[in-house]
Amino acid sequence: MNVINKESFDISRRRFLIGAGAATSLALFGVNPIVKAMDKAGYTTTASVNSGQWVATTCNGCTSFCAKQVYVQQGRALHIRGNEFSKVHGTSSCPRQYIALQEQYDPDRLAQPVLRTNPKKGRDIDPQFKPISWDSAIALIADKIMALRESNETHKYVALRGRYSELSDVLIKNFTQVIGSPNDITHSALCAEADKLGSFFTEGDWGYRQYDIQDTRYILSFGVDPLSANRQVSYYCSEWGNTLDKAQVAIVDPRYSASAAKADEWLPIEPGQDGALGLALAHQVLVLGGWHKPFVGDFNDGINRFIANRDVDENTFNELHTHGLVHWWNSVLKTCTPEWAEPLCGISKQQIERLAIKLVDAAPRVQIWRSRGVQMQHRGAYTAMTLHALNGLLGAIDQEGGVLKWNSVPANKIPSSKKYVDEIGANGLKHEKIDRRGRLEFPALKEGKSGGGVVTNAVAQSILEADPYLPKVVLGYFNNFSFSAPGAKRWEEALTKVDFVAHITTNVSEFSWYADLLLPAPHFMFERWGIQKTSGNRYSQLSITQPLVPAMGEIHEDECGIPWLIAKELASRGFTEPLDYLTQEFRDPETGKSPTSPQEIAEYATKIVTQPLWDPQMYKSGDRFSGWEEFRQKGIWNSEPYLFRARWSHMKTATKKFEFYSDTLKLALEKHAKKHHVGVDEVMQATGYTATGEKAFMPHYEPPFRYGDPKQYPLLLVDHKSRLNREGRSANTPWYQNNLDIDPGSRKNADVAKINPIDANALGIQDGDPITITSEQGSIHCTASLFEGVRPGTIAKAYGQGHWAYGRIASDKFGAKARGGNNNELLPPAYERLSGSSAFYGQIGVRVEKA
Structure with missing residues (x-):
């Protein structure tokens, strides 16, 4: 049967989707719309007042991982x-x-396994799932895995995680690993x-950082939008x-x-040039004598010798908890003046000097934040190092009002599977x-x-x-790389070349369209066991998800x-190691019982990893619990x-100190170079960087x-x-x-690109015009929003729209448009x-035309 025929989808999808109600008339952000949505999906909604209870879980809508x-x-x-x-x-x-809540009760959710019946694959080809x-x-x-084992090709099994x-x-x-493949590929x-x-x-x-905003005096944020898309959005919003x-x-x-919009100052920088601004600020902080001396150290005689374009004798400076400051100045910073x-960055000399003064005045209670945008560029690594080195220079590391690492969480790791790998698996690995x-080229x-x-x-x-x-x-597991990865269409072409693709997903996505088998996934927040860690406000936390409501489908x-389930099927065919691993290593820590169902093993795994937190006999630190039930x-x-300050001179670097000249990076690059029988300069060239010599070991300017x-x-x-992106x-x-x-600058029910009126007028584009944006990679269509809040010469667009699958609301026409x-x-x-990061940012040239 043609289950996803583009003409008859509204009828045939009932075979494997939750319901037929579109729920497009729901009011915004209230309880009643959820009840109405459930009514449309065929669920009873007779509930008496105050008959419910609040149950703990975790939001996986972003990397804040807030406990809910x-x-x-x-x-x-x-309600949540x-x-x-x-x-x-x-x-x-x-x-x-x-x-x-609307994701949970989305009538377009996949509700049972479906199999592709059309062997042809393509964006415009109906998979004919049944x-x-x-x-x-x-x-x-299990058939596919056993075939790989029989042909000694277990390495040709690939698991992709989103x-x-x-x-x-x-x-x-x-x-x-137990199957015998090295290919556990995450989205990281x-x-x-x-x-x-x-x-x-x-x-x-x-790892990631937390920012002590309780006691800070100055926040300089490079591309971070903490009220929208950074760790601990909930906390920052509050x-x-x-x-x-x-x-x-x-x-x-x-x-x-x-x-x-909520800041004291907005600096619309030239895309890709954050490193230049960061280096100029570091230069100016030193010229002003504003480095934090209790952390960094000082000249032996107390006289500042950091003068633009002049070298400094390293023997005249006594460093305390840092390493290589004078070397960094002599090799890089001395010429990185505001002028x-x-x-390069489009920020005036006067603004840079003023920012440096403000940083010095507030130090060490300052914070330099950095986002994906300044780092996930083709040459973004040294920008990341530059901006964090600025935190070090100002003494903000492990400091009240400064930048902190995550507090440790003494949880268990997932039990190892190494001893369950047999000879076939070992060869595959x-x-x-x-x-x-x-x-x-990929260190x-x-x-x-x-x-x-x-x-x-x-x-x-x-x-x-x-x-x-x-x-x-x-x-594929909870991933949609044919939508979420740069050069997305490459994934579509690639997936057509794979013999068998299975996808675990809540909705039929763009990745699903190229799959041979779809398995319905539970909603992270409401239907499954899980564990998340996060940090902020001077604490770290571990929270769980747990099944709160009946699953929406099979x-x-x-x-x-x-x-x-797969391990049980493999065991019936004589390959017992996967099931042995799961039954022997995932026993209930309270009863010693081995799991007998998918639900039990998930619960036992949650208990095993979190046991040092809830078991009174294993208590180490943090909150105390009487046992599993109270923790749950x-x-x-x-x-x-x-x-605070416990890590000063006790860091996990080669020198144990905060490194402006990174001996840690030097060792890593030299080992990678030696592995390939080349020098570090050849590594830099292969990875697309311009640095040669010792500059490769220090924060420095790389042209975008x-x-x-x-x-x-x-x-x-x-x-x-x-x-709103979850x-x-x-x-x-x-x-x-x-x-x-x-x-700011966006519109309800529209996918807009925000363009400065100066650029729009030059192109003859008016507010609300349909436009085409074209790069060397491809073209897309959206709507123009004339907005003075984008730097002239740029066009800003939010990620999240452009689905041609995923559901009837996400797409204009499911599976087609x-x-x-x-x-x-x-x-x-x-x-x-x-x-290894993908480059989403930097200087991506585009052409904009009326559609």
Whole structure:
């Protein structure tokens, strides 16, 4: 049967989607619309007043991972609030949490497994999905795995991860390892690996930061929009007003963001040139004598010798908790004057000097924030290091009002699967990973290790070129790389070349369109077990998700339950190791019982990882609990408060100090170079950087790479995130579409690109005109919004629209016509190669025309 025929979709989809009601007339952000939506989907809504209860869970709508409480009444989720027990964000919330309710009751959700019946694949080709049973679906996956084992090709199994919880290693890493494949590929290089690089090669922390806004006096934010799209959006939305009462805020961004609207100052910088501004500020701080001496040190005689264009004798300076400051000055900073930076970044000499004075006056209670935009560029690693080095220079590291690492969380890791790998699996694990990490041109230096990271978007090219090999089985989990990765259409072409693609998903997405088998996923917030960690407000927290309401359809738990089902089927065919791993390593820590169902193994895994937090016999720090049941009810554990300055001269760098001259990076690059029998200069050249010699080990200026001839593509694209994006999954909800105008310059129910009136007038474009945006990579269609809040010469567009699948609201015509345009069809498949990150930002040249 033609299940997704573009003409008859509204009728035939009832076979495997939750319901037929479009729910497009729902009012905004209230409880009654949820009841109405459930009525339309065929669910009973007779509920008495005050008959429900608040149940703990976690929001996975962004990387804030806020702990939440959901009001559940007669098996229905009706309302959401912040978890009162959280010391990170308390009861504060953001708009994203409410959209989760419409995601949960989305009538377009996949409700049972479906099988592709049309062997041809393409954007305009109907997959002709038909419903099948879970038993048949699991048997089909087991068939494919057993075939790989029989041909000694287990390495040709690839697992791709998108959004996840801390339990995802069961499905993506460990289950894949026992099968015998090295290819557990996460989405991390599409997220923030370049961000982690900036912190690691200065202070030895491969992780994210928290910002102590309680006691700060000055925030300088490079591209970060904390009220919209950064960790702890809920907390910042609640606390930002208090912060503005105590501190000044300056936002450096080509776009006038929601946070810029609430700031003291907006600096519309030239895209890709944040590094130049950061270096000029560091130069000026030193010239002013404004470095934080208790952290950095001082000249032996107290006389400042940092004078523009002059070298300094290293023997005259006594460093305390930092390393290489004078070397950095002599090699890089001495010439990075405000006059030098002005024509590059578009911020005047006077503004730079004024910013430097404000930073010095407020130090050490200052914060330099940096976003994806300044780091996830082709040459973005050294910008990340520059901006974090500025924090070090001002003494903001581990300081009240400054920049902090995450507090530790003493949880268990997922049990290892190594001892369950048999001989066939061991042979498969010897093969190179499909994402090319560790090659000369892809160092992917996670924690300083060559090939230690991931290069997510390279998988598509590897498939297209069958280099290092062509996979035969691909399992995608909560990912939509053919929509969310730069050069998105490459993924469509790549997936047509794979023999068998399975996709675990809540909705039929663009990735699903190329799959052979779809498995319905539970909603992260309401229907499954899971674990998330986050940090902010001087605390770290671990919170759980748990099944709160009946699953909407024939759905099994995904991260642990689906591996369990496959393992049972494999065991029936004689391959017992996967089931042995799951039954022996995932026993209930309270009863010692082995799991017997998908739901049990997910619950046991949650208990195992969190046991040191809730078991009184294993208590180490933070909140205390009487046992599992109390922890489950509260849903959250909080750490001890942050211990300031404890890491000074005890950092995980090569010198144990904060490194302006990074011995840590030097060791990593030299090891990677030696591995490939070349020098560090050759590594720099292979990765697209211009630095030679010792500059490679220090923050320095790298000219942004421009994609597209300026004559043909004169404007620069500024990709940004909407306040309503729930990891790209909210576009099929009316609340998302009806409230897009909460982003400055955006419009309700429209996909707009914001263009300065100066540029629009020159192009003959008026407000509301349909336009086409074209880059070297491709073209998209959207609507023009004339907005003075974008720097002239740029055009800003939020990521999130442009779906041609995912549902009837996300797309203009499901499976046929996109609603608006997908930014990733404009972006080239470029990389920041030292970290493995994809490059979403920088100088992406585009042409804008009336459609």
